[in-house]
Amino acid sequence: MKPGPRVSVITTAYNAEAFLASTIRRVLAQTFEDLGDVVVDDGSQDGTGDVVRRFVAEDPRVRLIQHTNRGLAASRNAGIRGARGELIAFLDHDDAWHPQKLALQVALLDANPEAGVASCYSAVTGADGAYLGWRFGGRSPGGSDHDNLR
Secondary structure (H helix, E strand, C coil): CCCCCCEEEEEEEEEHHHHHHHHHHHEEECCCEEEEEEEEEEEECCHHHHHHHHHHHHCCEEEEEECCCCCHHHHHHHHHHHCCEEEEEECCCCCCCCHHHHHHHHHCCCCCCCCCCCCCCCCEEEECCCEEEEEEECCCCCCHHHHHHH
């Protein structure tokens, strides 16, 4: 195992300039801090790479991988190859995680060493941040109240 953070976040991005800074800030604001964010730019034609380079210059936890456009699966695979963490967490460029997402999931995996995957429901929001509902059919037992997602 390569030395690195406990969790490698793999953030895939394609023409994500408008969303990516917010997404990366949410990763770096996680209450679980032993992480790295490997951002994979899938051949973007906008300023996606420039956005990531600004974070790379400010925070050593952020890394950039760029390649020609190959699609989501190839980008995730490139991120996995570039990951240094024990655990992998996938994140799309326009998603925003609850601040405790990784802390809760890592604790769950630690408490259940036989588990290989941790998952969660997603709150769906509009462009203005307004709560629209839950993805995958409703609240999960013990799930977070949507008002606490910001």
